[in-house]
Amino acid sequence: MKKAILSTSLKLIPKAMQYKALTKALNYLFRDQADMVRFDGMVVSFKLIDIRSVWSFQCDGREFSQQKNKKSPVDVICALRSEVALALHSKQEVIRALEQGDIKLVGEPEHIEAVMSLLLGLQPSKVDSLVNHLRSFLRLNPIKRESQIFSSALQQRAMDLGVNLHAITVDQINSSTAVDLVRDAAVELEATDLQESLRLMEIAKQKRPTGPLICRKVEEYRALLMR
Template identity: 25%
Template sequence: MNTKILTAAVKIIPNKLQHRAICKALNLLVAKPLNQSKGKIISISVTDLNKKWFVTIDTKGFTPLIIDKNADIDINVEASLGAVMASQRKSRLLNAINSEQIKITAQAPYQQEFVEAIKSIEQPNIDDLVHRGYRYLRMKPPVRLNLATVTFEDVECQLDVDYIRDQAVMLESSNLEQALRLMEIAHKARPEGPFIKDKLFEYRKKLS
């Protein structure tokens, strides 16, 4: 996502709508219950945008919160825009949290619960949020995976397998060797898939 466009959008969108968007994103991403953190104040900061949003957790999930500047914050989430934008894969999100590029600090006992909830986010939820963001900004989303370098280790969910399989089929008439390499990755990730098995057999026979 173009960070300049996103930065401009944040400046234009009213603060009230920004709060709603943040809460909608969190409710979409975080499925794990946060029982200990209900009613607590959460601060979310994007440092290079100089923006800070406040939310809380109630029975409906994350909701916007207007607070006094001197209020005590129970949970702080802080990151640069670059770190957030680079975390569109679960593996990168986990790396960003572990390396504190996305820094989460909280009063006990909320720290572990909140970190575990963020780490439990699944790739399809991230994909859904990213696609919604691109549609809202009327931008073309980036390719899901780099086909030239993708390996089995890059596969994080079933949607990745679908993507690699479909791209292999699209390449079978123009680059059968690449199609075979991709279908082998898909087969390793989904060994019982009948379509993938058949295509793998077909490609190997043609190249033999």
């Protein structure tokens, strides 16, 4: 059943769009990891065994992109079945699938070790955020999580900018668009996590110290937290 669901979804989406979405996903998950330098010049393929779908990516040591030269040898193949792919809802489930052999890595030992290191370094919050974006892309129902505190629209904006709202710092904000994102995230959390709202709004204020809404909200949050 799951094989048919995923196979049908992929048939409806052009391959170029699949590559665009997966490239964005890979870079969102891994771009900030120091181990990315170990992938400089490597080609990694992801293969869904049961529906014979393959996506290959090259890496320049900083980020992934679609493989340009199809004749270049693949350094690591990451192979799994559709039902396994659809069950990967968290970092814990990714690690469990690796340990149980449901995700198979094929390649030279040093290349496999590099991939394992990247996967072990995944930020759980990024995996949680990404899962439903990919399910939406595939026209599948979202996974409901109690811990999913940001709206889907806000998470999409964060993914587009390559930032993790759960762990963002002022040094990661390098545009007006990013300031807007952090400000809006703070407002979204007002009713559920006022302390986190204040943290985010204070970050936004460091980048936009005279913003009227930002300044007003910082004072408002501080006053409420002191009661």
